[in-house]
Structures are given as C-alpha cells and as structure tokens.
Amino acid sequence: MISVQTDDFDVGAEYEALRSSGSGTGAIATFSGLVRDSGDVSGVTGLFLEHYPGMTEQVIQGLIDEACQRWDIRQARVIHRVGRLALSDQIVFVGICSAHRADAFSACEFIMDALKTSAPFWKKEITGDSEHWVEQKASDVVRTQAWE
C-alpha cells in the first residue's frame, strides 16, 4: 500500500499492520527517513516537499512490483510526506515483510534507493530568510545504479 500525505505517520502502527500480514511472515524490515539539514546552506529550519500527484504513486507502485519480482516479499508499505516539514520530522517510511530477513532487507533498501532517484518529489530547503531547491546527489544515483 502506498500513501502520499501531509500528515505524520506512526511507525509502531505501521509495524503492527505488517506484523498481522499472516503466519508466513518471519521478518519485517522497516526504514524511516527524517528531514535533515543537507549542509548545502546554513540556517536550514525545514523543508517544503513538492510532488507530481498521480505519477508519484505510479512510480512507487512500479518499484514495489519490481521488488516483488526480485525478492520473496509478502507485503510492502510505503509512506511519503509532502508539504511543509521541520528538521527531524519523519519524511518517508518503507516497511517490508517476508519469510526471511535477506529478502526483507534487500527489498526495503532497493525501494528506498530507487525512490530517491525516480519518484517525482522535490525538496526545497527553507532558511530564516530564503529558500532554495535541493540538487540531486550523485551518490544517490550511484546507489540506484548498483541495483541494475
């Protein structure tokens, strides 16, 4: 299931939902991403996140479908927040349940890496008196290419 939302999310509730996915689940891997200061400029107080409604959900569904083909996973949950966020706010959640840990780890990491370079989200950093769009990082592209 995919949610793109302005509201915060509860990792504990998401974990419990994954845990109730059935008796065949032996492993749950979760990742939570938080808003941080990218270091590009000083005095960052938060972010504004823009996205492309409709395409965003389609791209993420495509990543989940690919993960399902590559690994033995039973359920995938992706949440991404948009709008105004403060430093340390939760921004993204990926949760995977599988029979075994290796598939859960791999699928979780793949979806997170590929999301960063293919899902249409854009971050704008906000400082006290200005704002600027964050540039894509070469290291993120390298991580995604490593899964090809």
Added chain:
Amino acid sequence: MSKAILNIRFFARLREELGTESLELPAVPGQTVNDVLSELASRGGAWAQLKGTQPVMVAVNQAMAKHSTQVHAGDEVAFFPPVTGG
C-alpha cells in the same frame, strides 16, 4: 477524440523560474519531446534553460520518458529537475 493539443506541465524549480504551472501547445504530428523543448526554449529569457546545460527530466502521461520520445495529441508532457525525494 482529444483536442489536438499537448498539455504541458512544469514542477519545482522549473515551475517557479518559468512562472508557469501548465500551458497548452498545439500538437504537431511526429513531434518529439525534444521538439517541444526547442519550441519553448525559443521564447527566450528563463525559457532558454529548457535547452541549457542543466538536465531537464520529462514524463509523458506520468511515465518517465526521453527527449527522443514522440508525443501525440492529448498527451500530458511534464518537465522537471532531477528528483530529490526520500
């Protein structure tokens, strides 16, 4: 039957710098994304960056596409900078 137009959309930095969220262009048979970019860039000013040195990503009907992709009447063609979510 859709009108013989392309629905062009812009996101993030491009949307702000062009001062435009969306516009319509007449659809021309056989045209590619690259043709659309050239036409828009010829408006000059901030529009010239569409054929500049910074990468411009494109999606056609909400799926990632290439500058060589052909576009057709009724298509939604979106231009945006490299993505930075997660």
